[in-house]
Amino acid sequence: MNSAGSFLGGAKDRLLPASIPFRFFLSASLFHVLAWTVLFFAADEVARFRGGPGLTLAAIHLATLGVLAMTAIGASYQLLPVVTRRPLARDWPARLSFWLILPGVALMTYGMAESALTSMKTGAVLLGFGLAVFAVLTADNLRRAGSFPVVSAHGWLALVSLVAFVALGVLLIWDLESGFLNNHLSLAVVHMVLASFGFMGFLVLGLSLVLIPMFVLSRSLPDKPGWAQLSLTAMALAGHSCGILLGNMPLVWIALAAGLGAAGCYLWLMRKSLNSSMRKRLGLPFILIRASWGFLFLCLLLGGAVAGGADIPNAPVLTGFILLVGWLLTFLLGVLQRIMPFLASMHAAGKSGLPPLLSELTAEGPLKVHAICHFAALAACVGGLLLNLTLLLQIGAILGLIGAIAFAVFAVNVVLKLKRPK
Amino acid sequence: MTGYTTKMSFSRRTAQLLHEDHQATIIVIESLDQLIAKARKKAPDTNDLVVQKTLKNAGGAIEEEVSKHFAFEEDELFTRLEDMGDVGIGEHLREEHRALLPLGETVATMARDARENGFTDESWTQFRNAAAELIERMFAHIQKEEMALLPALEDLLDAETDMELSTAYADKH
Numbered sequence: 001m002n003s004a005g006s007f008l009g010g011a012k013d014r015l016l017p018a019s020i021p022f023r024f025f026l027s028a029s030l031f032h033v034l035a036w037t038v039l040f041f042a043a044d045e046v047a048r049f050r051g052g053p054g055l056t057l058a059a060i061h062l063a064t065l066g067v068l069a070m071t072a073i074g075a076s077y078q079l080l081p082v083v084t085r086r087p088l089a090r091d092w093p094a095r096l097s098f099w100l101i102l103p104g105v106a107l108m109t110y111g112m113a114e115s116a117l118t119s120m121k122t123g124a125v126l127l128g129f130g131l132a133v134f135a136v137l138t139a140d141n142l143r144r145a146g147s148f149p150v151v152s153a154h155g156w157l158a159l160v161s162l163v164a165f166v167a168l169g170v171l172l173i174w175d176l177e178s179g180f181l182n183n184h185l186s187l188a189v190v191h192m193v194l195a196s197f198g199f200m201g202f203l204v205l206g207l208s209l210v211l212i213p214m215f216v217l218s219r220s221l222p223d224k225p226g227w228a229q230l231s232l233t234a235m236a237l238a239g240h241s242c243g244i245l246l247g248n249m250p251l252v253w254i255a256l257a258a259g260l261g262a263a264g265c266y267l268w269l270m271r272k273s274l275n276s277s278m279r280k281r282l283g284l285p286f287i288l289i290r291a292s293w294g295f296l297f298l299c300l301l302l303g304g305a306v307a308g309g310a311d312i313p314n315a316p317v318l319t320g321f322i323l324l325v326g327w328l329l330t331f332l333l334g335v336l337q338r339i340m341p342f343l344a345s346m347h348a349a350g351k352s353g354l355p356p357l358l359s360e361l362t363a364e365g366p367l368k369v370h371a372i373c374h375f376a377a378l379a380a381c382v383g384g385l386l387l388n389l390t391l392l393l394q395i396g397a398i399l400g401l402i403g404a405i406a407f408a409v410f411a412v413n414v415v416l417k418l419k420r421p422k
Numbered sequence: 423m424t425g426y427t428t429k430m431s432f433s434r435r436t437a438q439l440l441h442e443d444h445q446a447t448i449i450v451i452e453s454l455d456q457l458i459a460k461a462r463k464k465a466p467d468t469n470d471l472v473v474q475k476t477l478k479n480a481g482g483a484i485e486e487e488v489s490k491h492f493a494f495e496e497d498e499l500f501t502r503l504e505d506m507g508d509v510g511i512g513e514h515l516r517e518e519h520r521a522l523l524p525l526g527e528t529v530a531t532m533a534r535d536a537r538e539n540g541f542t543d544e545s546w547t548q549f550r551n552a553a554a555e556l557i558e559r560m561f562a563h564i565q566k567e568e569m570a571l572l573p574a575l576e577d578l579l580d581a582e583t584d585m586e587l588s589t590a591y592a593d594k595h
Contacts, residue, residue, distance in 0.1 A: 082569060082570055085573055085574060085577060147573060147576065214565055214569050217561070217564065217565065278445065278449070278452060279448070280452060280456065281455065346514060346566070354517065354520065355559075357555060357558050358558060358562055359558060
């Protein structure tokens with residue numbers, strides 16, 4: 001093994017072999033393409049979606065588990081040991097989790113698309129085990145964390161949310177067959193909120209405290225607002241879940257206010273980081289990242305409009321779309337296009353055996369195509385939902401698909417350049 | 423709380439000194455980046471005071487400060503990391519130093535020459551290419567050290583060693 005390889009691959013090293021995070025990132029790129037493709041075929045039913053099997057449910061889970069969770073898990077495996085200053089206990093469980101999650105997502109979403117319960121259940125079980133391995137490995141690392149208590153606390157709450165949303169997801173799938181739940185729709189809403197704002201939200205909010213200052217080379221980020229965003233997010237999630245399940249609307253409103261407060265703390269921290277940035281030109285990734293912050297606020301405001309019964313066409317679906325695609329997908333794709341070349345540069349060798357330049361590992365053209373198509377797809381799909389126009393949703397899905405293919409070209413290009421020259 | 427916080431401050435003085443070096447280097451590199459971005463393909467006027475200052479800082483900081491910083495890391499920190507079994511991190515950062523130092527010396531020499539004789543179209547193109555590579559490599563290198571090396575010093579150095587090293591390093595500046 002070469003020197004850089006031993007650095008990244010040894011049991012004592014805080015950074016993992018490239019193959020571990022990159023397998024998650026590549027899979028996320030593939031599921032990204034599939035999610036937009038399935039959305040295209042689901043376009044005529046998306047606006048009416050209120051849960052239940054079908055192409056829309058499959059598209060949602062391809063995006064959430066296939067793209068968002070895959071990216072978050074790959075990034076967490078790689079970044080948490082660096083943040084906590086503790087290596088993962090073992091590498092192989094990370095690989096095992098991938099080989100459970102990948103077929104799990106594929107089978108479950110196929111089952112959802114085809115209303116095939118056996119596939120859905122089998123996929124859910126595989127996925128559940130894969131996520132359990134991730135949770136145990138991450139919990140072990142967080143338990144030994146030597147630094148960043150506020151980031152570790154976000155990690156712990158992400159894991160709590162993970163356990164809760166997976167348990168609810170399994171219940172919801174089994175309920176499709178036997179119908180033993182009398183509040184299926186309410187549980188589905190709680191499941192979605194715990195998965196997106198809980199699991200993904202805590203990871204995004206927590207890792208942002210480390211990643212954004214590193215990307216922009218900023219000087220200072222105070223801890224207190226980080227703890228405030230954590231507490232408010234936890235309150236919002238607990239309040240929303242109880243409010244929905246008990247049919248207590250005041251609790252839902254309080255939860256929404258807490259959620260807005262958490263988002264306010266987060267954006268205050270991010271703004272502080274950008275204002276003290278020593279790097280002036282932040283490039284394309286930060287156009288996506290900044291835009292995603294706007295979508296975070298927009299989806300919370302839309303959530304309030306839904307709770308208040310505002311007369312906005314297809315408001316629940318619109319809120320979900322802004323949440324998943326506008327905030328989380330935009331943010332993670334922005335981060336991914338920044339960290340993939342960065343991590344690859346630690347594994348690859350450039351010309352003359354020296355470490356390669358980040359610009360040699362990236363592909364600006366495909367990333368520009370992706371960014372343009374991504375925002376155009378968002379606009380078209382939002383328009384399609386507001387105007388109830390299937391054609392506009394289909395155009396949006398095609399634009400999203402072109403963007404996803406362009407992003408996949410970028411991702412494959414990075415991985416191909418990981419191979420060191422002989 | 424001990425250790426590295428989100429405040430980008432360090433309980434180890436050695437880490438804090440290296441972090442301050444990084445900040446100083448970023449200022450120099452960022453101004454070089456601004457110079458290139460502003461001038462683009464047209465050679466800048468080296469009689470301009472801002473251009474003069476940028477070129478002067480680039481030459482001085484890269485040749486003297488960065489080489490001292492790299493030598494200190496390689497002699498005092500990477501060796502200690504290796505003793506603890508964390509061999510690879512030093513090796514990887516050494517590789518980057520090997521790429522950065524000659525590049526920095528080239529840029530410093532070109533900057534000195536330009537301050538005395540100005541840029542021709544050809545020398546500006548050469549300077550721009552070398553400086554752009556230096557800027558890109560330096561930013562990535564600093565990000566890696568800020569993320570993975572400086573926090574590790576919290577575990578690597580005890581208080582006594584930290585004081586010895588940081589005093590020795592500060593004396594060299």
